[in-house]
Amino acid sequence: MIFNLKYIEKYGKKIQKYNIKKIINSDRKNYRCISMFPYPSGTLHIGHFRNYVINDVICRYKIIKGYKSFFYIGWDAFGLPAEKASIENNIIPNKWIKSNIKKMKKQIKKMNLFIHNYTINTSKYSFYKYSQKFFSIFLKKKYIYKKKGLVNWDDKDKTVLADEQVINGRGWRSKSKISKKNITMYFINVKKIKYTLYKEINNSNLPKKTLNSQINWIGKENYYYIKIKKKKVFFKNKLFFFISKVIFFPLKKKNNNKFLIRYTNKKEKIYVEYKDCERIHFCEDIEYLKKNKKINKKFIRYNKKKLIFFIKKNFLIKKKKIFKIKDWSISRQRYWGTPIPTINCKNCGTFICKKPKKLPKNLKIKKINPIYKFKKYYINCKKCKNLCNREFDTLDTFFDSSWYFLNYFSKNPIISQKKLDTYIGGSEHSILHLLYVKIFFTILKKLKITKFSNPFKKIIVHGMVLNKTIKKKKTFYEKMSKSKKNGVDPSKIINIYGSDSLRMYILFMGKIQDDIKWDEKKIIGCYRFLKKIWFFYTKININKFNKKNNYSIKKILFFYKKKKFNNIVSELMILFKKIKQFNSLKILKNFLIFLNPIAPMLSNIIWVICGFEKIFGFIYNNSL
Incomplete structure (x- = not known):
């Protein structure tokens, strides 16, 4: 018999449909194995395919062992890329997302995965209404709060980033330099659960590399502090110093061991600045320092020894360990995201919507958020009858992705009590995503909504697929991605060699946890x-x-x-x-x-x- 790929793929699919129906109708015990869902950017590459093949192999093996298991797919459909595409191509974000999902579904069909029909789309109200419910519960129980403060501002993407999304002073997605901006935001109160979080992450089932990265985000550091009228002012070893709301500047050798101290009445803050250094950390105002005559209102130069002598002479220095992790800022100043279900009234304050409205999906984005001009977002306050507005900000997409997998198996994820057996994702995305999942479920457990703070029995973190990139006539290997323009469409490879050949090659190239170099x-x-x-x-x-x-x-x-x-x-x-x-x-x-x-x-x-x-x-x- 001739080895005909088209014949094998065509009839193999028919047999698979029959197999899927038979497994669906069986009374086998469920084995829940999920891959981290993709952002519908337009095309999947071999890196995505590796993730899905690992998942599919585990599912099929478990079926052979007597379980009921399927491959599930969903779409992390909200977020900044859709807004950028909307501005660049003069297209509504919803249309751009739908078009991309259609393309990617065709690719997935060619992969011949043991796929279940049910899918998730975070931009659909049937999904994000539960994100809104989780938000409302957290806000009522004071695990979410609202405050005005300095935040990480990405000027390129025009949005706020959480501390964990700033890598070496730059935005994790845009790679642009991050500045500080003073705006009103919603935060998840991570400090409220920091001890539980730190303890449980240390005892978690994460791979070592991911575990160490998360401990580094949360972990404790040694700080020194001085007490001024029962309030503590912290500074980190002798080369770091901070006072008041702004503070924490690294001392660099370039500064010739000189500090620049400045007292200002602007917004009632005291600044301690080192020349050419960026602000890093903030703490509470200390009123006493404003009255301290030893801190001059003019620019005063101290050399390093004199400043340390000044602190030692006037204050008793003590040592303390402090958690590095900060509260998670979950507000985003953009249109395409889960609407925050609150109403803002100048007279009555902020309160939760009883019936959160759906996001209007047919708005075009120009330079500003189109929601600001959307009339239905302006309503009369039920208490004082004055004009007020629904919250313009939307939720960080990490909020949606912190619980989405529950929705595959339960119509009401808020009452779901079942863990996933295996969760699979790439090494680069896993660190932040899994940290936010852990924060989310630690709160759910505290509120007795779930019985567990870790929703996964086993986590598999696979390595990246690297491909050749040519820059300035030099060839080197980088992570396969759309932005680097080195992505390989698996559909094209499948058309030549068939899906089985590609599956086998991807698995044969190396261990799951290792990065692999693509070579067609x-x-x-x-x-x-x-x-x-x-x-x-x-x-x-x-x-x-x-x-x-x-x-x-x-x-x-x-x-x-x-x-x-x-x-x-x-x-x-x-x-x-x-x-x-x-x-x-x-x-x-x-x-x-x-x-x-x-x-x-x-x-x-x-x-x-x-x-x-x-x-x-x-x-x-x-x-x-």
């Missing part, structure tokens, strides 16, 4: 291996093989259990070389079952056309 030329090896399997099975008469089993399956089962998929591919290649000499029908059967999670299209069609279905029945009823 090497996929031919997996393609030829699958071709050999096809010709071997379609030429044999299975009735001539004996039913004895003289090969131990423990090794491959061990590799599946430990998620060592590259080792499984190697072991299958070794077994295939010896398969003829075993002369065993059971080994022929077991080989196809082991191959199925990795190359489902090929193994499904061989199982049917070679007569294994008649002898052994449904492939997924043959537990190993």
